[in-house]
Amino acid sequence: MARLTKAQRDWRPGTPKRRRSTRVMFTSTVLGLEAFVAFFATLVVFGQHTGNLPGAVTLVAGLLLSVILVASCAFMAKPWGVLLGWILQLVLICLGFVEPMMFLVGVLFAAAWWYAVRTGRRIDREVAAREKAQAEWEQAHPGNG
Numbered sequence: 001m002a003r004l005t006k007a008q009r010d011w012r013p014g015t016p017k018r019r020r021s022t023r024v025m026f027t028s029t030v031l032g033l034e035a036f037v038a039f040f041a042t043l044v045v046f047g048q049h050t051g052n053l054p055g056a057v058t059l060v061a062g063l064l065l066s067v068i069l070v071a072s073c074a075f076m077a078k079p080w081g082v083l084l085g086w087i088l089q090l091v092l093i094c095l096g097f098v099e100p101m102m103f104l105v106g107v108l109f110a111a112a113w114w115y116a117v118r119t120g121r122r123i124d125r126e127v128a129a130r131e132k133a134q135a136e137w138e139q140a141h142p143g144n145g
Contacts, residue, residue: 019127021077023120027085028073030116034092034109035069038062045099065091082117089113 007018042062046055069088075081089110096103 019131021120022123022127023117024076024081026116026120027076027082027113030109030112031069031073031076031085031088033112034088035066037105037109038069038092038095039066041095041099041102041105042066048099085113085117 039062042059042065045062046058049055072081072084072088075084089106092109093103093106096106
């Protein structure tokens with residue numbers, strides 16, 4: 001028999017569907033894309049063998065950063081999730097000291113991060129206001145909703 005999730009066990013007819021946060025979706029998308037960029041930047045640095053870092057250290061550090069970027073998506077719904085994202089943006093920008101092109105890529109992703117946070121919050125506020133207005137209307141007009 002398949003194991004049910006908590007949401008599946010708690011579901012009852014008429015239970016409203018929990019709305020997903022647009023900010024969380026936007027920020028998670030940016031972090032996921034950054035994980036790919038970090039992985040490919042790791043391959044570039046490893047292929048160049050420049051600097052004082054041995055190849056194995058480069059690979060492990062780059063793969064670890066990629067994993068951290070993907071894993072951080074799980075924390076975007078937490079109050080401190082956006083701060084974690086900003087820290088990761090700084091890490092990505094600082095990779096420019098290893099591969100100079102990453103300065104540009106990091107700044108562009110930081111701009112995408114800022115846009116994802118700002119726009120996601122705005123959309124979440126608008127949707128919440130719309131849901132509140134709909135609930136008030138349905139309460140004032142029973143049987144019409």
